[in-house]
Amino acid sequence: MRHLGAMGYLVESGVDEYMPTNYSISLSNPSIASGYLVACACTSAAAMKFHEFARERAWKNPTDASDTSLMYAYGTDKHLFAWLECQGYATEFNQLMVGYHLGRKSWGSPGGFPVQERLIDGAIVGDEVPFLVDIGGNVGHDLLQFKLHYPDAPGRLILQDLDTVIGQITDLDPSIIRMGHDFHNEQPVKGARAYYMRSILHDWPDKVCVTILSRIKEAMKQGYSRLLINEKIMPSRGPDWEITGLDMMMMTLLSSEERTEASWRRLIEHEAGLKITKIWSDGKSAEGLIECELH
Numbered sequence: 001m002r003h004l005g006a007m008g009y010l011v012e013s014g015v016d017e018y019m020p021t022n023y024s025i026s027l028s029n030p031s032i033a034s035g036y037l038v039a040c041a042c043t044s045a046a047a048m049k050f051h052e053f054a055r056e057r058a059w060k061n062p063t064d065a066s067d068t069s070l071m072y073a074y075g076t077d078k079h080l081f082a083w084l085e086c087q088g089y090a091t092e093f094n095q096l097m098v099g100y101h102l103g104r105k106s107w108g109s110p111g112g113f114p115v116q117e118r119l120i121d122g123a124i125v126g127d128e129v130p131f132l133v134d135i136g137g138n139v140g141h142d143l144l145q146f147k148l149h150y151p152d153a154p155g156r157l158i159l160q161d162l163d164t165v166i167g168q169i170t171d172l173d174p175s176i177i178r179m180g181h182d183f184h185n186e187q188p189v190k191g192a193r194a195y196y197m198r199s200i201l202h203d204w205p206d207k208v209c210v211t212i213l214s215r216i217k218e219a220m221k222q223g224y225s226r227l228l229i230n231e232k233i234m235p236s237r238g239p240d241w242e243i244t245g246l247d248m249m250m251m252t253l254l255s256s257e258e259r260t261e262a263s264w265r266r267l268i269e270h271e272a273g274l275k276i277t278k279i280w281s282d283g284k285s286a287e288g289l290i291e292c293e294l295h
Contacts, residue, residue, distance in 0.1 A: 037089060041089060042087040045074060049073035053069040065207075094138055108149050119153075125155065132158070135187075147173055159176055160181040161181070191225060195226070231264070233259070233264065
């Protein structure tokens with residue numbers, strides 16, 4: 001307790017008496033506390049062993065999804081998400097993803113991406129017509145926010161993630177369709193008005209990202225569909241600690257990275273063959289929404 005007080009996690013109010021801080025109170029929220037379980041219980045060795053991993057690979061930046069520092073450290077051939085599941089921490093990871101978005105502005109919030117002008121106007125109307133597909137959308141937090149802001153959006157809202165994740169959903173608007181789907185495979189929903197991905201591509205090196213983007217590209221409708229990629233965009237100079245920390249995490253856990261705007265353009269336009277129409281940002285954070293369409 002003395003050490004926690006000295007570090008500022010608690011406030012020392014008297015001799016052997018302590019009061020919580022906002023930080024320590026936040027740990028009572030499972031969506032926040034889960035991050036510490038995931039980090040300490042079954043992923044921390046990836047960072048601690050990275051110097052050995054990198055030395056054996058001639059100090060080159062890792063770019064192979066099947067050869068990561070996490071695999072090296074734990075002696076496994078499992079990718080991060082399969083590793084978390086086999087270690088019994090998949091639920092905690094999904095809670096962590098919910099917690100990560102707490103207090104952050106949703107992409108479709110008023111004042112952000114112009115949903116009405118770019119998506120709703122001109123959309124095909126019909127109960128069976130797909131409007132928005134959230135690919136790898138976890139338990140649906142982004143779609144719930146979208147539904148809150150645009151309750152009368154035309155067509156279907158579809159949540160896609162692995163069957164194991166979809167099976168963990170306990171509370172989701174019944175109008176949102178749940179669909180088990182692995183985004184490495186063919187996209188089953190064709191011709192949606194918009195396909196949306198948040199914090200998906202930063203988990204994967206370029207070669208895998210091209211495959212993921214190709215699956216979506218094949219499903220898009222010329223002159224109608226949009227792909228919205230919600231990701232961090234690494235500043236070329238002066239990045240803040242959050243994105244540089246995530247960059248190191250992606251490197252050690254997944255052999256991936258946080259990308260600069262130039263890297264995103266190279267990946268999306270030159271390698272995947274899509275057209276970036278605009279990169280939307282509030283100018284206050286490193287997060288951006290990359291709007292894409294077919295050529």
